[in-house]
Amino acid sequence: MMFEARHTMDALTTPAAGNSDAGRESGGNDEAATGEMAGALYAPAALGTSSALSAVDAPVGGPGPDAPPVPVEGPALDGSIGLAASGVPTASASADPERDAPQEREPESGTGPAPDLLHGERSAGRPSTDALRVRRTLAEIEPVADRATSYFYALLFLRHPALRDLFPPAMDTQRDRLFKALLTAAEHMDDPRTLTEYLRQLGSGHRKYGTRAAHYPAVGEALIGALARYAEAVWDQETEAAWVRAYTTISQVMIDAAAESELRSPAWWRAEVVAHDLRTPEVAELTLRPDQPYPFLAGQYTSLETPWWPRIWRHYSFAAAPRADGLLTLHVKAVPAGWVSNALVHRARPGDVLRLGPPAGSMTVDHTTDSGLLCIGGGTGIAPIKALVEDVAQHGERRPMEVFYGARTDDALYDIDTMLRLAKAHPWLSVRPVVDDRARFPDAVRQFGPWMSYDAYLAGPPGMIRSGLHALRTAGIPGSRIRHDSVEELVAAGD
Numbered sequence: 433m434m435f436e437a438r439h440t441m442d443a444l445t446t447p448a449a450g451n452s453d454a455g456r457e458s459g460g461n462d463e464a465a466t467g468e469m470a471g472a473l474y475a476p477a478a479l480g481t482s483s484a485l486s487a488v489d490a491p492v493g494g495p496g497p498d499a500p501p502v503p504v505e506g507p508a509l510d511g512s513i514g515l516a517a518s519g520v521p522t523a524s525a526s527a528d529p530e531r532d533a534p535q536e537r538e539p540e541s542g543t544g545p546a547p548d549l550l551h552g553e554r555s556a557g558r559p560s561t562d563a564l565r566v567r568r569t570l571a572e573i574e575p576v577a578d579r580a581t582s583y584f585y586a587l588l589f590l591r592h593p594a595l596r597d598l599f600p601p602a603m604d605t606q607r608d609r610l611f612k613a614l615l616t617a618a619e620h621m622d623d624p625r626t627l628t629e630y631l632r633q634l635g636s637g638h639r640k641y642g643t644r645a646a647h648y649p650a651v652g653e654a655l656i657g658a659l660a661r662y663a664e665a666v667w668d669q670e671t672e673a674a675w676v677r678a679y680t681t682i683s684q685v686m687i688d689a690a691a692e693s694e695l696r697s698p699a700w701w702r703a704e705v706v707a708h709d710l711r712t713p714e715v716a717e718l719t720l721r722p723d724q725p726y727p728f729l730a731g732q733y734t735s736l737e738t739p740w741w742p743r744i745w746r747h748y749s750f751a752a753a754p755r756a757d758g759l760l761t762l763h764v765k766a767v768p769a770g771w772v773s774n775a776l777v778h779r780a781r782p783g784d785v786l787r788l789g790p791p792a793g794s795m796t797v798d799h800t801t802d803s804g805l806l807c808i809g810g811g812t813g814i815a816p817i818k819a820l821v822e823d824v825a826q827h828g829e830r831r832p833m834e835v836f837y838g839a840r841t842d843d844a845l846y847d848i849d850t851m852l853r854l855a856k857a858h859p860w861l862s863v864r865p866v867v868d869d870r871a872r873f874p875d876a877v878r879q880f881g882p883w884m885s886y887d888a889y890l891a892g893p894p895g896m897i898r899s900g901l902h903a904l905r906t907a908g909i910p911g912s913r914i915r916h917d918s919v920e921e922l923v924a925a926g927d
């Protein structure tokens with residue numbers, strides 16, 4: 433089975449996701465990936481290529497030792513991606529951590545209807561025949577996912593050795609990101625709107641890795657090869673055709689998004705460290721000056737590569753809303769064995785130059801409503817929450833904003849003075865520190881409220897986001913009004 437690359441700029445038009453013109457990302461963790469591709473994958477006619485396929489995504493490439501080859505970013509679910517980790521890739525504020533890889537929010541700037549990603553009958557909420565075949569494959573693969581992942585990369589690098597350089601030198605911890613992103617995307621092929629947004633962000637985000645359109649067929653072939661081998665019991669000609677269609681669509685969306693993004697933004701930005709302030713022995717605030725304007729929205733995150741660990745990318749949320757002087761602020765906590773985070777906290781100095789990928793993430797404020805905002809930030813997760821507060825203040829709104837700032841110890845509330853200063857300056861803002869070393873933080877929010885009419889934002893460690901989602905839903909906030917970055921991304925970022 434062969435995939436071909438083709439380039440179609442005007443293929444799918446859907447709600448622009450992530451990094452489009454407005455996009456900036458903020459977030460806070462790591463990422464992985466490779467970069468740009470220029471063309472789209474095209475499935476052989478014999479396999480029944482359909483103009484309307486479903487999409488799954490598959491990024492190629494990945495950063496660092498622990499960075500995944502493919503950036504499933506987006507938060508994944510989770511908003512968090514992300515897909516990636518995020519269950520469904522996209523993310524926007526997805527309510528379901530399991531499916532929110534790159535989490536994302538509702539598409540803000542749609543350019544058209546979501547493409548039909550399905551092939552086969554789909555009626556009244558029932559999955560398409562392609563979706564059923566894909567899900568059957570995924571169920572079969574699940575117990576042997578590790579082996580399938582290894583096989584996928586072995587096939588990819590054996591057949592296309594040159595692609596190895598797009599991935600981090602050590603592909604251990606997150607080596608399965610690309611493969612996982614593809615599987616995750618395929619799993620959500622019946623949710624084209626979310627998936628497309630996720631894939632678009634993923635596609636444009638891959639430019640920084642050096643991914644090109646011509647790389648997609650190789651990935652598609654390795655994917656099919658690994659699935660055929662490890663989902664043997666369900667694999668047949670129809671199933672292969674369903675996967676080819678899915679992958680073709682996924683790659684097409686990514687390739688087109690990358691091509692569109694090329695017209696308006698660089699693949700990456702160089703950013704000089706202009707200030708480095710240790711807020712605690714393990715948490716640093718870095719101020720960066722990008723070499724050209726870096727448009728982003730408060731609540732988004734960026735991907736970052738240091739000069740000391742080439743090809744290892746991590747995600748970090750912006751800790752401030754966009755500033756008139758164009759400077760960017762990040763809060764980084766050095767975590768045990770975290771290559772990038774330790775370098776940023778303990779080694780980076782003014783004058784050092786980092787690379788930034790495009791902004792991503794949908795944990796942003798909807799300024800078209802005046803709903804109250806409930807913000808829950810744990811540890812350095814307070815960074816994007818602070819950016820959101822500044823954003824609301826800049827818009828001159830008077831909507832209630834309630835911030836809960838959780839930490840395990842008093843000392844870990846490193847930004848409490850800033851937050852309390854903001855609360856003093858803005859009567860619509862309240863800030864409550866919650867110190868608790870037994871991980872009951874988000875649950876404590878339920879004592880307050882009622883929250884039913886609020887939009888909610890969660891930022892912090894993956895476990896906190898999961899329990900926060902549960903607490904907020906229990907408090908009556910629908911999942912569609914809860915935003916967070918991809919849990920998968922957060923997990924992957926862990927360093």
Ligand SMILES: NC(=O)C1=CN([C@@H]2O[C@H](COP(=O)(O)OP(=O)(O)OC[C@H]3O[C@@H](n4cnc5c(N)ncnc54)[C@H](O)[C@@H]3O)[C@@H](O)[C@H]2O)C=CC1
Nearest residue numbers: 459460749810811812813838839871873891892893895896
């Ligand atoms: N956009 C985002 O979501 C951002 C996420 N982060 C993530 O936030 C984390 C910050 O790490 P630390 O400061 O060490 O946080 P931490 O581990 O000290 O926890 C911070 C707060 O979350 C609570 N918590 C932790 N695990 C929990 C669980 N399983 N259930 C309920 N509550 C829990 C703790 O009680 C504490 O109040 C990192 O994982 C980082 O990647 C950081 C910035 C932005």
